[in-house]
Amino acid sequence: MTSEFDIIRRHFTRPVKRALLGVGDDCALIAPESDAQFAVSTDMLVEGRHFSAGTDAARLGHKALAVNLSDLAAMGAEPRYATLALSLPDADENWLAQFSEGFFKLAAAFGVELIGGDTTRGPRTISITVIGAVPPELALRRDGAKAGDEVWLSGCTGDAALALAHQEGRIRLDAGALAHCNARLHTPVPCVALGVALRGVASSAIDVSDGLVADLGHIGERSGAAIELRFARLPRSRALKTCADERLAQECLLAGGDDYELAFTASIDARAKVEALAGKLGLTLTCIGSVGAGEPGLVSVYDGNGKPIQIASKGYDHFGG
């Protein structure tokens, strides 16, 4: 029978270059970097909650790492290392081979080394901790937004939620739109290059994982500021433009979650820099609102006529009602 140690040896042990010691000891060892701080983040994905039973293992390996790298991106940190804790109902060799392939393919693309972890039998659960490097004082924190700053969004929100709406039968997407939305849901690409480029430019940043309004609320809370969002400015993907149900479109755009775009704030003086780096990175960066002096953490959404829009749900909360 496959042992825990066989699984680690066969599927999760790759040579390390940067780390001093990788998988196979009580701990991994990593060297400090001159003029860099380490950014550390942990996420946990649970079957039935974050992904459904039967989810393609390669996609899952990709996504589990991607959501963590997205946190590093939001901090302006360059990915370095990851540990992986994996609970599985059985030692399915095929599943393990696919999962690790998806994981390592994304890891290689972003220069991440797997340095340790744990495997155990239990309900399918994945917990990853990532470590990245960022120069002192240049990390993109949530608490730096100031009244008068502009609020920016990379790419667009709503596609992942639209894929889920299709799954649930709330909308019928055409094949092209569905493929696009499914890719956005299952194999998101973390905005690492953007995060690094925003060092010294953005005053605060967050990755959009829970939903745009909820995540902007986190910036507002930590910064002691209110956020004013202009709904008409929110960019819409081609897929979302096909959605005739405006109520659903609004929900996807504002509260869909699983977007892994970056939302950030920057002073008006930094506008030219933001626009220049959009061009340089080939990304769409859109100014979607501003930071106000209202109630800290409050996110107000206004329509094209400046009238407030009531929103039903702000975003995803794992223990919320």
Added chain:
Amino acid sequence: MTSEFDIIRRHFTRPVKRALLGVGDDCALIAPESDAQFAVSTDMLVEGRHFSAGTDAARLGHKALAVNLSDLAAMGAEPRYATLALSLPDADENWLAQFSEGFFKLAAAFGVELIGGDTTRGPRTISITVIGAVPPELALRRDGAKAGDEVWLSGCTGDAALALAHQEGRIRLDAGALAHCNARLHTPVPCVALGVALRGVASSAIDVSDGLVADLGHIGERSGAAIELRFARLPRSRALKTCADERLAQECLLAGGDDYELAFTASIDARAKVEALAGKLGLTLTCIGSVGAGEPGLVSVYDGNGKPIQIASKGYDHFGG
């Protein structure tokens, strides 16, 4: 209803002193330490596998952190930081208060700061990543044992397994012995001071979590050496001395697991140093065998007459038969 963010705010947010940024952003930020490498380890505990449903939450908070700190101890690293990923079937305030109390009490005792993590709804699962500091070249790795080295053990093994044997009705412990064994099982104390003291003294080290023979086998595999264990030298706790079933006693001593003692190797020349630090730390350190030149990874156990003992189980394997 209690939100994910309320849970984190109420139960898992404490001020940090050493970390540059703690819980509440996309990532935590930690500073490099001059003349130190970081040791990193991740463990996952699953209900029904590592602990039973209804396990006292405070004990669980203690143990989940303790097993990780034990990995740092085995590396000779001083604990610094932890992240905690927690999947829970419900937001039980009482459980959360007790779990976090057990966690933070042990964290405070060892100077560990909780810097981040994740909470989600799902089967009760705990995954912790710890980060510790160790001077360059002084980490206690598994791969440094050399033929001729002596094999040492801190304290004694078997008590945690004996507590489980009592639970399963395989033995009837008296109240005093049961209390002792239960404490060893549920609230193990990681050998952090010993690990630090062994820097530059031990040639290799591991913490005994899977079972003494299995864990010594890991040292043997990584060091390319065989281990010869003298069964008669293994120290027995007062509780284990009351065990009349010698077959059970042997199983507990050699393959029980969950001991969180340190097994290490040291050259014969280092014997006086090892004995001196046992006295200084008030610990029992026992020479239990030697490193040989036989088949790498092979652990042979000999009785008092030098005859090999056949062992039924080497230790715990989460996917083994």
